[in-house]
Amino acid sequence: MLPAFPAVALVKFLTNPLGIYLHIPFCEKKCNYCDFFSTFATENSLDEYTDGLIESIKKWGGLLKNRPIDTIYLGGGTPSLLAHRLPKLISAVNENFTLLQNKEITLELNPSGNVEDLLGYAKESGVNRLSIGAQSGDDSELKILGRTHTASDTEKTVKLARKMGFENISLDIMIGLPHSNHEKLKNNLDFILSLCPEHISAYMLKIEEKTVFYKKREELNLPCDDAQAEQYLYMCQYLEDKGYSHYEISNFAKKGKISRHNIKYWQGIDYLGLGPSAHSALDGKRFYYNRSIPKFLNGNSPVCDGDCGGEEEYIMLRLRLKEGLNPDEFTKLFGKSLPKEFFERCELFKKAEFLNTDNNRISLTDNGMLLSNRIISELLECL
Numbered sequence: 001m002l003p004a005f006p007a008v009a010l011v012k013f014l015t016n017p018l019g020i021y022l023h024i025p026f027c028e029k030k031c032n033y034c035d036f037f038s039t040f041a042t043e044n045s046l047d048e049y050t051d052g053l054i055e056s057i058k059k060w061g062g063l064l065k066n067r068p069i070d071t072i073y074l075g076g077g078t079p080s081l082l083a084h085r086l087p088k089l090i091s092a093v094n095e096n097f098t099l100l101q102n103k104e105i106t107l108e109l110n111p112s113g114n115v116e117d118l119l120g121y122a123k124e125s126g127v128n129r130l131s132i133g134a135q136s137g138d139d140s141e142l143k144i145l146g147r148t149h150t151a152s153d154t155e156k157t158v159k160l161a162r163k164m165g166f167e168n169i170s171l172d173i174m175i176g177l178p179h180s181n182h183e184k185l186k187n188n189l190d191f192i193l194s195l196c197p198e199h200i201s202a203y204m205l206k207i208e209e210k211t212v213f214y215k216k217r218e219e220l221n222l223p224c225d226d227a228q229a230e231q232y233l234y235m236c237q238y239l240e241d242k243g244y245s246h247y248e249i250s251n252f253a254k255k256g257k258i259s260r261h262n263i264k265y266w267q268g269i270d271y272l273g274l275g276p277s278a279h280s281a282l283d284g285k286r287f288y289y290n291r292s293i294p295k296f297l298n299g300n301s302p303v304c305d306g307d308c309g310g311e312e313e314y315i316m317l318r319l320r321l322k323e324g325l326n327p328d329e330f331t332k333l334f335g336k337s338l339p340k341e342f343f344e345r346c347e348l349f350k351k352a353e354f355l356n357t358d359n360n361r362i363s364l365t366d367n368g369m370l371l372s373n374r375i376i377s378e379l380l381e382c383l
């Protein structure tokens with residue numbers, strides 16, 4: 001299945017360049033909480049996968065050659081395992097697509113293993129943004145999570161990256177961890193802040209099926225829902241006070257340092273995802289590759305996943321962003337106004353301090369973000 005490109009899409013893609021996501025489905029070890037699609041890597045499997053991904057890049061590049069690209073995101077899995085294969089992978093994107101000069105190229109990396117060589121390969125490839133899986137500044141928490149690094153590894157990696165000229169670094173942190181409390185969270189936030197990242201992604205621990213944590217869920221000593229909510233609200237305020245704008249439910253950034261790639265997902269801008277389990281939204285269609293490395297390497301086509309760009313999706317995605325949605329923009333895009341019931345329901349949520357409705361924008365407060373799924377589904381019922 002390959003999507004057609006109607007003329008009407010021309011204006012959209014000239015004003016909004018495409019993003020490319022490359023999924024690297026390999027990890028050194030499975031973390032205890034993780035249900036992402038990944039498997040263990042060998043040198044052979046990494047070589048074989050890189051070659052297969054390059055074939056896919058060539059195929060898609062042939063179809064989208066004239067379409068400007070301004071972000072590339074290597075996620076996983078653990079893309080840093082690619083090491084010396086990174087330059088040829090990113091060269092393949094360069095050769096087969098039209099990359100804009102001010103592109104953002106992000107590499108997710110775990111702060112373990114031979115980081116110095118890896119950062120050298122990243123520099124050589126043109127990577128200009130690092131997303132480092134710090135997760136916690138407490139070694140006992142990292143051990144419980146099943147991570148392969150320590151807090152000191154994170155610190156060394158960030159310092160080395162700075163020395164090597166990386167000026168845009170994002171750190172991941174997890175909250176709602178086993179045995180966590182207010183004091184531990186503050187220490188973790190202070191650890192992250194001491195490294196002066198430009199961007200912070202903060203994820204609430206979720207217990208997913210088929211993980212080690214799921215099997216041990218009764219013994220984990222997790223904070224209750226109220227305590228988790230308090231941690232989230234505390235973190236949002238703490239990071240805002242330190243100069244990080246809370247621009248999306250789970251993301252905070254210094255001025256001008258939002259993730260240009262990830263924001264495409266929430267602003268409804270097209271992106272192409274390559275690799276098993278990678279999703280795409282292109283010219284009004286969603287599609288994804290199956291969670292199977294052999295099928296991907298055999299050149300299996302992606303699976304259709306319906307249309308994108310509809311009214312419901314617009315509301316769902318825009319409300320994830322702190323800037324929220326603009327009712328006039330909705331009218332312009334869909335040729336009709338939001339119904340009266342929608343605004344009435346917004347007023348109720350505003351009274352409960354879950355929504356802001358200032359400056360002709362409707363957006364979730366931090367309290368509202370905690371209940372985003374419920375609020376959004378109630379608003380969608382009004383359409």
Ligand code: SF4
Pocket residue numbers: 026027028029030031034035036038076077078110
């Ligand atoms: S959390 Fe990241 S490093 Fe850990 S298993 Fe999942 S994808 Fe791999």
